[in-house]
Amino acid sequence: MTRRGCALCRQLVRLKVRLAGVERPDGLLVERLLDGGLGVLALHPDQVGAARDRFRVSGGKSDGFDAFVLCELARTDHHRFRVLEPDCDATKARRALTRGREDWVGARTALVNQRRAELQRFWPGPLHLFSDLHSRISLAFLERYPSPIDARGLGQTRLQAFLSRERYSGRPKPAQLLAKLRAAPAGRTGELELATRRQLGRSLIAMIKMLHEQLTYKERDQRTKRRLGRQRGAKVAPDRARSQAQ
Numbered sequence: 001m002t003r004r005g006c007a008l009c010r011q012l013v014r015l016k017v018r019l020a021g022v023e024r025p026d027g028l029l030v031e032r033l034l035d036g037g038l039g040v041l042a043l044h045p046d047q048v049g050a051a052r053d054r055f056r057v058s059g060g061k062s063d064g065f066d067a068f069v070l071c072e073l074a075r076t077d078h079h080r081f082r083v084l085e086p087d088c089d090a091t092k093a094r095r096a097l098t099r100g101r102e103d104w105v106g107a108r109t110a111l112v113n114q115r116r117a118e119l120q121r122f123w124p125g126p127l128h129l130f131s132d133l134h135s136r137i138s139l140a141f142l143e144r145y146p147s148p149i150d151a152r153g154l155g156q157t158r159l160q161a162f163l164s165r166e167r168y169s170g171r172p173k174p175a176q177l178l179a180k181l182r183a184a185p186a187g188r189t190g191e192l193e194l195a196t197r198r199q200l201g202r203s204l205i206a207m208i209k210m211l212h213e214q215l216t217y218k219e220r221d222q223r224t225k226r227r228l229g230r231q232r233g234a235k236v237a238p239d240r241a242r243s244q245a246q
Contacts, residue, residue, distance in 0.1 A: 005028070005029055005032070006032070008029075009029075009032045009033060009036055012033070012036065012038060013036045013037070013038070017038060018038065018039055019038065019039040019040075019041065019074050019075075019078055019083075020033055020038050020039070020040050020041070020074065021040075021041045021043055021070035021071060021073055021074035022040060022041070022042055022043070022070070023042070023043060023044070023045050023048060023066075023070070024042060025042035025084060030042070030084065034084060034085075034086040035086065039078075039083045039084075040083065040084040041073070041074050041078060041081045041082075041083060041084070042081075042082075042084055043070060043073060043081060047073075048066055048069050048070060048073070049061070051069050051072075051073055052065070052066075052069055054072075055068065055069055055072060097218070097222070100218075101215065101218055101219075104211050104214060104215055104218075105215065107211055108134060108208060108211040108212060108215070111204055111207055111208045111211070112133050112134045112208060114204060115133065115142070115201065115204045115205065115208065116133055118197060118200060118201055118204070119201075121187065121189075121197070122147075122148075122187035122189045122193070122194065122197050123147060123148050123187050124184045124185055124187070125148070125151075125180070125181040125182070125184035126138070126141060126142060126145075126181065127184070128180060128184075129141065129177055129180055129181060130170065131170070134208060134212060136166070136212075137163075137166055137168050137170070139205055139208060139209055139212070140162075140166045141162070142201065142205050143202065143205050143206075143209070144162065146198050146201045146202045146205070147194060147197070147198040147201070148186070148187070148194075149194065149198070150198075151181070154178070154181075155178070156174045156175055156178060159174040159177060159178060160174045
């Protein structure tokens with residue numbers, strides 16, 4: 001939250017404001033207002049727009065006047081709207097996990113797009129070699145063969161050994177993959193540029209793999225927690241039925 005937002009929350013608490021109207025039900029400002037003990041009314045922008053005519057004759061809109069409408073609705077019509085309640089600790093934890101995962105997915109997507117752009121500049125061959133550029137087999141290939149120099153001596157036997165080592169189960173055979181790799185346009189780069197792009201590509205792959213592993217771990221952990229929660233719920237139900245029967 002910005003300094004102005006923090007100052008606003010402190011000012012409202014200092015003035016002993018009991019109720020605040022906002023146009024969205026979530027966000028850091030809402031959380032800080034709830035933590036400060038204020039009641040928060042989340043009013044949809046359409047509700048605010050429908051109420052403008054109650055407070056003025058002319059049309060049009062402005063942020064200042066919308067703020068006035070929010071305040072008046074909170075003052076006179078608060079009984080018509082639901083007051084938000086602070087989330088429990090478990091809900092905040094789930095929200096933090098969800099937002100963190102979304103940020104990680106966004107970061108991975110940005111890195112994959114950067115890696116794709118780099119390959120387009122100097123070695124487009126691996127771009128369509130496998131299904132996705134961020135798939136495990138594609139990352140392993142680019143880690144082992146980060147530039148056309150590294151793949152210069154790659155043949156069917158070596159590629160087959162690599163695929164077996166990575167437990168690749170895709171349909172294309174090594175001969176087909178090699179044909180794709182060799183049919184792609186060849187980039188024209190000097191020795192120094194190639195070495196620089198090679199090192200940059202390896203760094204990008206390392207960061208993508210780290211994010212990919214963290215996302216896989218978090219998703220596995222969430223599935224385990226959901227399964228344990230269902231098991232606990234299934235166990236509690238019969239115990240509750242027996243206690244009620246007794």
